[in-house]
Every structure is written in structure tokens, then in C-alpha cells.
Amino acid sequence: MTDHVRIRSGAYADSVTLLQVSKRVAATPGVAEAQVAMATPLNLDTLAAMGFDVPEDTSPNALVVALRLTDATLEEALAAVDEALADASRPPARDGTATTAPARTTASALREAPADAVVLVSVPGASALPEAMDAVDAGHDVMIFSDNVPLEAELALKHAATGRGVLVMGPDCGTAIVGGVGLGFANAVRPGPVGIVAASGTGTQQVVSLLDQAGVGISAALGVGGRDLSEAVGGLATRTALARLDADPDTRRVVLVSKPPAPEVAVEIASHAGSLDVPVELALLAPGTDLTARTEAVLASLDVAVPRWRRWGEPERAGAPGFLRGLFVGGTLCDEAMLLASDVLGPVRSNIPLAPELAIETSTLTSGPLVDDHMMVDFGDDALTVGRAHPMIDPTLRLAALARAAEDPSTAVVLLDVVLGHGAEPDPASTLAPAVAAARARAADDGRTLPVVVSLIGTSADPQGLEPQAEALAAAGAYVFTSNAEATRHAVDLVSAAGDPLDPMSPSVAASGERR
Template sequence: MSGELVLVRKGAYYDSVTLMRVSRALTELPGVAAAMVAMATELNVAVIRDLGFTVPEAGPSDLLIALRAADPDAAVAEADRRLTGFQPQETAAEQPPLTTFSAARTPADLVLVSVPGEHAFAEALDAIQAGLPVMIFSDGVSVARERRLKELAEEKDVLVMGPDCGTAVIGGVGLGFANVLTPGPVGVVAASGTGAQQVTCLLDWAGTGVSHVLGVGGRDLSAEVGGLSTLRALRLLDEDPATELIVLVSKPPSPEVARMVREAEERLRTPVVRALLNEGTDLTAATEEALRVLGRPVPEWPSWPAWSGRTAPHKTIKGVYSGGTLSAEAAQIAGQGDFVDYGDDAYTDGRAHPMIDPTLRVEALARARDTDVVLMDVVLGHGADPDPAASLAHAVARTPATVVVALIGTEGDPQDLHRQAAAFREAGAAVFTSNAQAARHARSLL
């Protein structure tokens, strides 16, 4: 018998990526009209209510299962089966360390923290006190706590990457969202995950590899944090014999911190190319400058024009982005328009990042008008959606707007960059591997 239900599982925590996958699997089942399995954050409760469900009393640490199906009990059973599949079944002898403190006493070179934001500070603190560098993938850590972690890291002589550090590459090993990159002479210090991915992917297209990518968190160059991790990362890369050139990637830093970083650069033996968006450059231009400093040729960046242009008079640009720095760069180049970074904390609270979960951007494409130019990024690599074109290209084909895609990736990425480009082009989009070139093309359509 058809019907709907909303179940509350008190204190049952699962990460947002797991819940997104379970929700997607349930939605694809025969007889299921709507399904959402999510933690009961304020945003998720609002989304479930928008789907027409009545939500019982629940808190952010509770699990919600909302279903509208021909047989809701069977759908719940399937949800439970899939959730059980994500629970590790380990024997006592195989039980891993239960805390960062205990894990740090085993042989380790680095700690990766990816827990709900309210718990990330304590775990990172344990790692630093054990004398280990730490990458904090989690967001939701206050600026004051970030500053405290980085001050302690200075005392312990270790690096803090993050909080909200989405991308790092250490000795060829990618952490978080990471593209498949050729090893090479360029080290990257990045207060921007997608900014670092754009620069390193273009370097890869140019046949120039990367030694390390040290993410420092998007707030590191703010006045409150003082660039503590950036300064340490610059020193580390300067001491690395495999690094011949450093690229510093960031959104606009605090003027005082920018001065401090400039003075630090002058003390380094390794040359530094700055990719700072408030200095009249863009990420593609900075990459080209890095290639020239290394004495290497600048290639023509690959692009795929749309099969046919839509004829409606274009009046507005809408930016539908998953990367904050890419969105800021596009807005700077376009000079006008409404740009939204769906990777911002306001949109990721209790749900997967838009590089994994396309839902919010699919909805944004559906709201676009025939007078709009929609400019969007699609970021490939490990950790990202295994096939972003499967959902986004269909949304591109359905929207009445003209779509321009910045496709950030390398030929080694598991999603198959050329297949992704072909799918978006067939859906009607123009595709560029350079976000700056995509933004200029979008501007030219007005």
C-alpha cells in the first residue's frame, strides 16, 4: 500500500557522503517517489519539509529517513540494509585505534581529521600535541580555535593544513579532493582547494608536474589567523630539494598578512609566483607565469565549443559554483552577475559538498531563464562525484539558459575528462579547462 513516513533515529550518525549515496539509491528504486536520508540539521529539515513531509522533533545528531513510496516499509528495510553496509564489521583483534591520541602512538607521518566540525578541534589538538602535522578536512572550527591550533603547531614545529582544507598532495599522494598529477618541480601553497586544483591541472596539461600541494585553509591569510600555516608551508617547500618553484594561491588576503608573506618570500631561495585574485591576475595567467619562470612553453588550454549557440538575447550571468575561489575569479573577470558558491559552509551544513552531491546545482539550473548565461565549474579527481555528467549534463540539456562549463581535471582523473567534456558539449554547453577563459567567454555572450 502506498504512503509516506518520516522516521527519527536518535543519535545515529553517518557522514553526509554515505547518506547522499543511500538517498540516491532509494530514489532510483521502483515505486519510490521521494526519498531523503539525512542528519536532522536545520538545512536538511527545511529540504525535507520542502518535499512535502511533516518532520517530527529532531536534533542535528539524529538521523531522518523520509520516504514516499508504494511500499514505504520495504523502502525503510532497504535503507537499513544499505546503512548497515557502511558499518565496519571488525573483530576485537582488528579494532583500530578509537582516538587520535591513541592512533598517534602508532607509526604515522600525518593525521587527517574528517569529523563533524564541533569535534575537529579536539582531534587536531591531539595530533599536534603528539608532534604530527595535521590536515583538517572538517569545517565548522571557529577562527579563534584555528589560531590556537596554529600557534601550538609553531611551538611543536609542525604544519596545520586547514580547517576546511579540501585538497592536499604530499609526495604524490592526494588527500581530500585530489586530481591525478604528474610528479614535478612545482610546489603549491594554497588557501584555496579548487584554486590549487585549477593551477595544478593546468600545469599537468602543460606537462609540468607537482612536488607537493600544501593546503592551509581558506582563512589562513586573514588578519585573525595571520598566515601562520602559509609562512610555515613556504619554508617547508623552500627546504624541499624537489621543489624548484612555489606557487601561492589564495583569494584576497589581509593587507597586513600579505605584506608579511611578501617579506617572507624575499628570504626564500626558491622563486615564488603569486596567484592572488586581488592583484590583477587570474589563476590561468599565474600558471602561465610559472611556466615562463621555469622556461617551459605555455600551451593552448583545451576547450570544446558548444555545438550550437542559443539565440535568446543574453542579459545576465549566473555563477553556479562548487569552488569559492573559482567563483570569485569568475565574478572578477565577468564584472557583473549573480555568483553563488554552493561549497560555502552555509550550503554544506549536514549535506555533502557540491563536488559530490549535484542536487543544489541541478535545482539552480532548473531555475535559470532563457536570457541567462550560466557559468559553472565541474571539478574532477579522487573524492569528487565519480560521474558528474550523469546528472549535471542532463540538467544542462533541460535548462533554457546558455551554459558555459569550466572543467577542472587532468587526463589521468578517474572520471575520464574527455568523456565528461563530450557529455557537456552534447548537452549544449561550451567547455573550457581554464576557468578564466570560461568566464571571458560567458562575458562575451552578453
């Protein structure tokens, strides 16, 4: 087996395209592994962790091609890379009915757009401002899927939008449902009386999926970006979105979903929500609050019976004393899990910590030993998506972290989320289920039991299929929940039952005669 790394200066492709190129080249006979990516620091760290030797002076604007070959020659593998890149850059075939060429700029597209068109911006974050501002200036609502957008750009856009009476969804708005159409990562749900306003993508998906399980549909889901309820932004887009749903005759209830907001902004928004005609359920994450409970409150207000949230698989007894390791693709789901876990287990370390002193350096998430503590990682955080597709599309970093967690004897329980819907991986269980089985087998080889708990967010109508995904994960040994809060509580119960790994009287320490 031989490794080869080639640097191509001045070449660029977006992260989703390069992910597809990498998968296609890796499937070439004689190619063991292939990574084709922009040479951002994060991607270079990932390649180093995979054992590839990349020149230190590589520019982030270069394309890196890393190949691990068995029987294929380098020439054959590079030819496969070139063919995959060429196919990815080729425009889709037309059916012969189009009479005009597609617009080349946002401004020219807007001149032809209907008055009620929503503009979707998905470009590198540093380039999002002019594209989105063109839409705002033209009087259109805009959804900004891009992440890594500077705060100053967000403020400029939302102040301009407030003046024009339009809505800016984002930046980093991953989920929306407008006019019955899902945008970004969106679950397939029925129409109904509940509207969502959310400073959270996966939080929205959790709420709409639970509502769907109870037979309740959605009128609209308006994302506002994860920073909208921060002190700096002050809920500018949230107010506009609430006004839209307050004026919508099809919306009988609104749920306001957010990762932990700035306290003073939460008070102001709660007061504003209370002044509206439509009842608003506040699902603002904080100690003692979880999205499942808030969804159940909405169901009660609609006189809908709360079902028993679905589960698959068999619960396990606690293993050896150790730490809870949560590996998430959803930032709000990670926040919710940290809040619930810290109430019982104490402080939880994270790359999106509940307190600054609990922060984990991003570099430790891709290589090196795990922190000697309970930890939860949001692999969708901006710092881990520079030059990479979101982990709901590209699971590479999380799968590597799962393997590292399984190798660490201090890992007592692994907690994962899987988010289904349009835009996400077409079959996440196809890679995660074997990784779960391998992790459990790795622990068993060391004489340990490693429970794996999964929160599966989705609906039966999603393209991946809720039931087939759940059954595949359960067959691999995971215990699968449709409620992230219930999954977290179960994982915490297992860790608590196993005991404190730093307690000198715990079984693992007593056997070895020393503390970790």
C-alpha cells in the same frame, strides 16, 4: 504517488554515508525519490523545496527519512532504508592478514604512527580541535578536512604548531599532495618541480591541472585552509608551508594560491616570500589577477611553452538580455569568476560576496525567486554544507538551482564548474549533463536560448577521465573550458553582447513595454 516522512531521534550517520544510502534507496523499484539526512535547518529547507512536509520541531540531532513512492509500499521502502543503513555501518571485510584491531582513538593511533606520518582529521568541525591538537602535541603534521571549525580553534592549533615546528593544513583543507600521495580532493598529476602553497582547495586543483596540461609536474601541494591569509590568522601556516618547500631540493618554483587575502597580510606574505631562496609566484586573487595567467607566468619562468587551453563544444551567440548566474562547487573558482565578471558587468551578488552589501541570504539559495541581478553561488560554503556532503560529492542543491535558473526568464547565461579528481563524484557528468540538457530545453520551450558555460578542472589521469566528462557535457550543449578564467570571460562576453535586462531600449523590455 505518495509522500512519507519519518523522524528517527538519536540516530546519526555522516553526510557521505547518508548520501550513499539515499542513492541506494532511490534506486529501489517503486521509489521515485529518497532523502535520508540529518535534520539540520539546511536539509529541512531542501526537503521543503522538494515538497516534503517535515515537522517544524524536528531536532538537528534526528535522522529524517523522506520517501516519495509510486509502486513500493512504505514497509518495503523503510526496509530498504534499514538495509542500506546497516550495510553502511558494517566494517569492511578483512582479507585475513590483519593481526591487530584498528586504533579506537587518535591518541592510541599516534603512539603507533611513524615519526613522519601526516594525520588526517575528518570529523564534525566542532569536534576537530582535540583530535588535531593530539597530533600537533605528538609532533605530527595534520590535515584538517573538517569544515565549520571555529576560528578560535584554528588559532589555537596554528600557534601550537608554530611552536612545535609542524604544519597544520586547514581547517577546511580540501586538497593536498604530500610525498606523491593525494589527500582529500586531489587530482592525479605527475611529479615535477613546482610546489603549491594554497589557502584554497579548488584553486590548487585549477593550477595543478593546467600545469599538467602543459606537461609540468608537482613536488607537493600544501593546503593551509581558506582563512589562513585572513587578518585574524595572519598566514601562520603559510609561512611554515613556504619554509618546507624552500628547503625541498626537488622544488624549483612555488606558487602561492589564495582566494582574496586580507590586504595587509598579502603585503607581509609577499615580503616574506621574497626573502626565500626558491622563487615564489603570487597567485593571490585580486582585481586584474587570475589563476590561469599566474600559471602561465610559472610556465614561462620554467621555459615551458604555454599551450592553448583545451575546450570542447561549440560557442553560442548571446541569447536574450539578462543576468549571469554562476553556480559553483569551488569557492576560489567562484571568487575568481566574480572578480573577472564584476570588472565588466558591475556588482555581482553572492553568498561569498566581494563586498558585504552584495550578500545573498543563504535561505534564498534553496527556495524562492532568484535575485534580480548577476549572481554567483558557492555551494561549498560552510553554511551550505552543515549536515550535507560537499557539492563535489553531492550535487543535489546545485542541480536544483540550475533548474530554477533555467525557469527564470532573466537568466541570460549559466556558468558552472566541474572539479574532477580522487574523492569527488565518480561521474559528475552523469547527473549534470542531463540537467544541462533539461535546462536548455526548458528555456527553448519559452522561446529563449540559454548558453551554458562550464569550467572543467581535472587531468586526463583523473579517475573520472577529463575527456569523457568534457565530451558528455558538450554533447548536452555546454561549452567546456579547462580554464575557469577563460570560461568566465566567455560567459561575460555573452551577457555583455545580449545587453542590459533593465535597459528600456533592450529587446526584451521594448517588446513587453515595461521594466523588470
